[in-house]
Amino acid sequence: MTTFVVVGGDAAGMSAASKAKRDDPDLDVVVFEKGEWVSYGACGLPYYIKGEIQSIERLVSVTPEQFREERDIDLRTGHEVVGIDPGDRTVTARSNGEETVLSYDSLLVATGAAATEPPIEGLDLDGVYTLGSMTDGKELREFVARSRETSPIDQPDSGPACQYLEDCSGPVGIVGGGYIGVEMAEALAENGFEVHLFQRGDRVLKGFSDATSEAVADHLDEQAVSVYLNAEVEAVDGRDAVQAVVTADERVPAEMVLIGTGVRPRTDLAEDAGIELGPTGAIATDAHRETSVEDVYAAGDCAEAEHVVTGDPVYVPLALTANRHGRAIGRTVAGTPTEGGGIAGTAALKAFEIEAARTGVLDHDEAHDAGFEPVTETIEAKSRAGYYPEGGTVRVTLTADRDSGQVLGGSLASEYGEGAVHRSHALVGAVTEGVTLGDLSNYDLAYAPPFNTTWDPILTAAKVLESKL
Amino acid sequence: MTTFVVVGGDAAGMSAASKAKRDDPDLDVVVFEKGEWVSYGACGLPYYIKGEIQSIERLVSVTPEQFREERDIDLRTGHEVVGIDPGDRTVTARSNGEETVLSYDSLLVATGAAATEPPIEGLDLDGVYTLGSMTDGKELREFVARSRETSPIDQPDSGPACQYLEDCSGPVGIVGGGYIGVEMAEALAENGFEVHLFQRGDRVLKGFSDATSEAVADHLDEQAVSVYLNAEVEAVDGRDAVQAVVTADERVPAEMVLIGTGVRPRTDLAEDAGIELGPTGAIATDAHRETSVEDVYAAGDCAEAEHVVTGDPVYVPLALTANRHGRAIGRTVAGTPTEGGGIAGTAALKAFEIEAARTGVLDHDEAHDAGFEPVTETIEAKSRAGYYPEGGTVRVTLTADRDSGQVLGGSLASEYGEGAVHRSHALVGAVTEGVTLGDLSNYDLAYAPPFNTTWDPILTAAKVLESKL
Numbered sequence: 019m020t021t022f023v024v025v026g027g028d029a030a031g032m033s034a035a036s037k038a039k040r041d042d043p044d045l046d047v048v049v050f051e052k053g054e055w056v057s058y059g060a061c062g063l064p065y066y067i068k069g070e071i072q073s074i075e076r077l078v079s080v081t082p083e084q085f086r087e088e089r090d091i092d093l094r095t096g097h098e099v100v101g102i103d104p105g106d107r108t109v110t111a112r113s114n115g116e117e118t119v120l121s122y123d124s125l126l127v128a129t130g131a132a133a134t135e136p137p138i139e140g141l142d143l144d145g146v147y148t149l150g151s152m153t154d155g156k157e158l159r160e161f162v163a164r165s166r167e168t169s170p171i172d173q174p175d176s177g178p179a180c181q182y183l184e185d186c187s188g189p190v191g192i193v194g195g196g197y198i199g200v201e202m203a204e205a206l207a208e209n210g211f212e213v214h215l216f217q218r219g220d221r222v223l224k225g226f227s228d229a230t231s232e233a234v235a236d237h238l239d240e241q242a243v244s245v246y247l248n249a250e251v252e253a254v255d256g257r258d259a260v261q262a263v264v265t266a267d268e269r270v271p272a273e274m275v276l277i278g279t280g281v282r283p284r285t286d287l288a289e290d291a292g293i294e295l296g297p298t299g300a301i302a303t304d305a306h307r308e309t310s311v312e313d314v315y316a317a318g319d320c321a322e323a324e325h326v327v328t329g330d331p332v333y334v335p336l337a338l339t340a341n342r343h344g345r346a347i348g349r350t351v352a353g354t355p356t357e358g359g360g361i362a363g364t365a366a367l368k369a370f371e372i373e374a375a376r377t378g379v380l381d382h383d384e385a386h387d388a389g390f391e392p393v394t395e396t397i398e399a400k401s402r403a404g405y406y407p408e409g410g411t412v413r414v415t416l417t418a419d420r421d422s423g424q425v426l427g428g429s430l431a432s433e434y435g436e437g438a439v440h441r442s443h444a445l446v447g448a449v450t451e452g453v454t455l456g457d458l459s460n461y462d463l464a465y466a467p468p469f470n471t472t473w474d475p476i477l478t479a480a481k482v483l484e485s486k487l
Numbered sequence: 488m489t490t491f492v493v494v495g496g497d498a499a500g501m502s503a504a505s506k507a508k509r510d511d512p513d514l515d516v517v518v519f520e521k522g523e524w525v526s527y528g529a530c531g532l533p534y535y536i537k538g539e540i541q542s543i544e545r546l547v548s549v550t551p552e553q554f555r556e557e558r559d560i561d562l563r564t565g566h567e568v569v570g571i572d573p574g575d576r577t578v579t580a581r582s583n584g585e586e587t588v589l590s591y592d593s594l595l596v597a598t599g600a601a602a603t604e605p606p607i608e609g610l611d612l613d614g615v616y617t618l619g620s621m622t623d624g625k626e627l628r629e630f631v632a633r634s635r636e637t638s639p640i641d642q643p644d645s646g647p648a649c650q651y652l653e654d655c656s657g658p659v660g661i662v663g664g665g666y667i668g669v670e671m672a673e674a675l676a677e678n679g680f681e682v683h684l685f686q687r688g689d690r691v692l693k694g695f696s697d698a699t700s701e702a703v704a705d706h707l708d709e710q711a712v713s714v715y716l717n718a719e720v721e722a723v724d725g726r727d728a729v730q731a732v733v734t735a736d737e738r739v740p741a742e743m744v745l746i747g748t749g750v751r752p753r754t755d756l757a758e759d760a761g762i763e764l765g766p767t768g769a770i771a772t773d774a775h776r777e778t779s780v781e782d783v784y785a786a787g788d789c790a791e792a793e794h795v796v797t798g799d800p801v802y803v804p805l806a807l808t809a810n811r812h813g814r815a816i817g818r819t820v821a822g823t824p825t826e827g828g829g830i831a832g833t834a835a836l837k838a839f840e841i842e843a844a845r846t847g848v849l850d851h852d853e854a855h856d857a858g859f860e861p862v863t864e865t866i867e868a869k870s871r872a873g874y875y876p877e878g879g880t881v882r883v884t885l886t887a888d889r890d891s892g893q894v895l896g897g898s899l900a901s902e903y904g905e906g907a908v909h910r911s912h913a914l915v916g917a918v919t920e921g922v923t924l925g926d927l928s929n930y931d932l933a934y935a936p937p938f939n940t941t942w943d944p945i946l947t948a949a950k951v952l953e954s955k956l
Binding site: 464 | 498528530531534539540545546548666795805806807808810811826827828829830831832833834835836837842844846872873874875876903904906908909910911912913915916917919920922926929930931932933934935936937938941942943945
């Protein structure tokens with residue numbers, strides 16, 4: 019019997035296991051997961067903490083029982099893989115002090131990522147949190163729930179604690195203005211906390227365009243979230259528990275601090291087995307997601323992948339890539355060699371009543387390094403026909419190559435519901451296919467007054483940037 | 488001085504005039520428009536008739552005065568062009584019984600389309616309307632307003648007359664289940680009319696997929712619009728004014744009938760001048776929208792254009808194409824030869840609380856004629872993450888070529904606000920670029936729980952159809 023062993027039971031691992039077993043039911047598929055949760059939607063944690071999702075189990079798309087019984091996968095939770103021997107083609111897993119050694123024909127390393135710990139004093143104090151796992155999510159939800167209980171005001175049974183209140187809880191600090199930081203600013207503010215968000219650089223969401231960052235920061239400000247830019251946090255201050263966040267310039271009181279400064283790939287296991295890392299520090303793979311070791315694959319938040327615009331390896335740990343690459347590996351292992359495709363660095367988020375998305379290459383240094391001469395322009399346009407009784411504003415940033423006109427990247431922001439995120443789908447196609455601004459501006463996009471102006475804002479952005487080349 | 492003459496002052500004509508004058512201020516630009524309205528958004532008429540837009544002037548994006556004073560265009564409203572002489576390079580226009588003969592260096596024929604009159608008896612009765620012009624829109628709005636006045640119930644000052652009422656007006660008939668018919672069903676039903684919609688074929692919105700047609704028809708039914716399929720209207724019945732719609736099977740009382748059976752290109756002027764029509768019956772043009780006569784261009788609802796998938800000429804009279812091709816002609820005339828691009832047959836609409844879009848080739852006969860072996864599949868998927876507290880369902884139909892996997896067309900429907908229309912933008916790119924299902928399913932589309940599932944419904948549709956090839 020042929021055995022496919024998977025290390026790590028989240029998106030990449032379970033996608034690969036499910037697809038492999040489905041395509042080849044004779045395959046023996048074994049998944050080792052060190053924790054108890056598998057196939058969970060970590061992206062939903064901010065909404066669980068906020069109180070919009072009542073049970074953390076709702077974030078689990080398929081339960082361990084379903085994987086075992088319905089999909090016939092040998093899923094072993096509570097099993098930590100402690101060694102891979104590519105020579106013998108075995109993995110060693112540990113559970114409750116006992117070791118199991120299992121032979122594999124194909125192996126997937128899907129060990130995920132861990133929250134980074136920045137060089138800040140006081141991170142061991144009570145009241146310092148990260149948000150990298152389901153357990154982290156539960157702890158943050160409990161923190162919010164405790165604040166609700168100690169609040170003197172009657173709370174509704176469900177929903178954000180303070181949806182009818184201006185302020186029922188104390189000040190909290192968030193270190194890091196990426197998506198976790200911004201989404202958690204909403205989750206905490208909507209529960210009545212006074213939120214202080216500290217960003218080391220000069221804008222939030224640094225992977226997005228300047229204009230998108232500004233739109234989001236302005237909106238956070240309108241929602242009474244205090245955003246501190248160019249604010250490197252030096253210490254979290256307190257006796258036993260957190261009392262304040264300290265930067266070079268100020269000391270801001272806080273009864274809780276969330277560290278949201280990004281993640282790093284978990285590569286120890288792969289490195290110990292002699293599997294090569296790439297220039298990003300994540301596991302290197304080829305187009306089939308195979309590592310430097312034959313029949314050993316890597317996917318998800320521990321691995322890098324090639325960028326569709328530059329062709330260079332990049333590390334962008336996000337859910338769709340994990341699912342897509344996991345599925346491709348599953349097909350490959352089951353006998354149909356499948357490339358999972360590159361990544362465009364696409365990302366999206368909602369924060370209060372604003373939505374934003376980005377894709378491709380926006381950073382001019384990155385574009386120069388890849389041999390392009392980048393030009394960037396941002397337009398503001400109505401999200402629906404001017405005469406239509408509802409609507410808002412879409413801001414579209416496009417970056418293109420001056421010589422060829424090739425679309426390199428895009429970034430959009432709009433009011434929530436006005437379509438910045440779904441409109442970004444068209445730009446993902448444009449950057450993936452390498453189309454020019456001239457081609458894009460001629461796209462026969464759908465138009466009707468309740469959805470856009472005759473020229474959708476994407477087309478307007480393409481026309482305006484083309485005129486600047 | 489070089490003179491650019493434009494016949495027709497709506498989207499194509501005014502786009503061309505504006506762009507030509509902007510790019511080459513020395514150009515003499517003369518526009519003849521037989522009516523008084525120019526550059527109006529006819530697509531907004533259903534919302535004006537519904538009562539969501541209070542003044543018809545709001546549909547005008549640029550006024551005649553602005554064109555004359557700000558854009559320095561010699562706009563002559565109330566001037567009907569009655570002849571083109573390509574030999575002499577002149578046009579003859581008539582106004583108040585006087586004729587003007589003007590020489591041109593370049594000429595644009597943008598004479599638009601007229602509502603078709605199907606072979607139905609009784610179309611001369613009072614109470615029979617079409618919706619092809621601003622005047623038609625005013626008349627329909629007045630009909631709705633009269634019904635409001637005669638209603639015994641106090642009306643709010645603005646908004647649909649019967650937004651708080653079950654039924655305050657009588658029965659009305661709509662002949663034709665295309666977008667005008669469906670949008671007007673909403674406009675009239677929201678004003679309290681009992682709406683009967685008659686469709687000759689076996690489904691509404693025949694250019695969309697079967698699944699989209701069904702979703703829209705089901706929704707119309709939920710909104711108490713009576714939809715009659717396979718119902719060829721034989722006569723409109725009444726003494727002086729309309730009293731009923733008569734089909735082979737039944738006689739349905741109606742106090743008003745709207746004929747919405749499509750439009751035909753206005754080509755008489757071009758034909759008289761010896762300009763060739765294409766196989767669709769609209770004016771034939773090349774990639775620069777030049778007609779068979781040198782320096783005479785045609786664009787907008789009177790002209791055909793090539794389909795991006797099949798390369799064949801098609802007649803799809805819609806606003807964006809008119810704007811885009813008009814603009815391209817303006818650039819060309821001003822010295823920069825510009826192709827306006829093909830069309831994908833993209834269309835979108837909202838009806839009550841449902842939205843729908845379509846693009847590319849969905850019809851199997853059309854696909855076969857173009858040398859493809861079409862395969863079609865429809866999926867239903869959640870519009871947001873399953874655990875997210877809001878959301879609905881997106882139905883995505885994709886058609887692809889069995890051999891190559893090339894995406895030929897797509898059709899989507901969702902609840903209003905759940906993104907069917909903006910998601911269609913990605914499919915326009917896919918059909919325009921000729922990407923395969925495999926490529927599309929690997930697109931790194933934006934994902935976040937408030938906007939979609941990890942695999943956006945578009946990706947799921949691509950995966951499912953690919954598995955059926």
